Amino acid sequence: MADKVYPSRTAANGARTGGGPPPFPATKSQSYPNNRSAYRPGPRRSRSRGCCRVFCCCLFFTLLVLILAVGVASAVVYFLYHPHRPSFSVTSLKLSTFNISSSASTLTSQFDINITARNPNKKITYYYNPTSISIYTRGGIDVGDGSLPGFVHGTKNTTLLSASIASNGQQLDSQSVSTLKSEAKGGLPLVVRLDTKARVKMGSLKSPKVGIRITCDGITVNVPSGNATATASTAGARCKVHSRVKVWKWTF
Secondary structure, three states, X not given: OOOOOXXXXXXXXXXXXXXXXXXXXXXXXXOOOOOOOOOOOOOOOOXXXXXXXXXXXXXXXXXXXXXXXXXXXXXHHHHHHOOOOOEEEEEEEEEEEEEEEOOOOEEEEEEEEEEEEEEOOOOEEEEEXXXXXXEXXXXXXXXXXXXXXXXXXXXXXXXXXXXXXXXXXXXXXXHHHHHHHHHHOOOEXXXXXXEEEEEEEEOOEEOOOEEEEEEEEEEEEOOOOOOOOEEOEOOOOEEEEEEEOEEOOEEX
């Protein structure tokens, strides 16, 4: 009778009941949890950018408030005083001497000018500093300089200003000599320019001094011969008044 072969059984504690070495357990792949996330740098907030943004906002708000305040103040002044610019006109201009020395390239001239200043305002007074006067040809050549004393321009007032303007041996270049001789043949076109500073008084308020330039164009005079005096044509003369505000090195 043949013997029966029974498979070996392993006890609960892992000991083999039968003979022979115990088998190796099957290799299992082991996985370890990876809880560490990759490093990703977050966005950095620049403190300087935040400060700059706050500064710009404050500056914009301040400028806006100033603009609104100036606008309101201007509207109040306009409705209370109805301000108008003063006007100027060249009443007369006479030329008694105009001599160009070809040998020394010098100019000798003598002008007498009358200027009428009008203040149309009922509640505004102007206080003018001493005024410098220059006469130029239309080509920009200076042919005479003078000055006017300071004066007070009262309300609804018309003031006549008189001055003598001269050039005593002013040096000229060859181009200026040629231009003056050419222009003098058919009547010398002139431009009168006045530069001064003025303060405005409205009631009990006084403004700071502001630069003013008055430019009068459209004047023509014939060069006199001998001891004669030539009277300029001022019928077409027009004067423009411009305020000149100086900011640091620039004048506007």
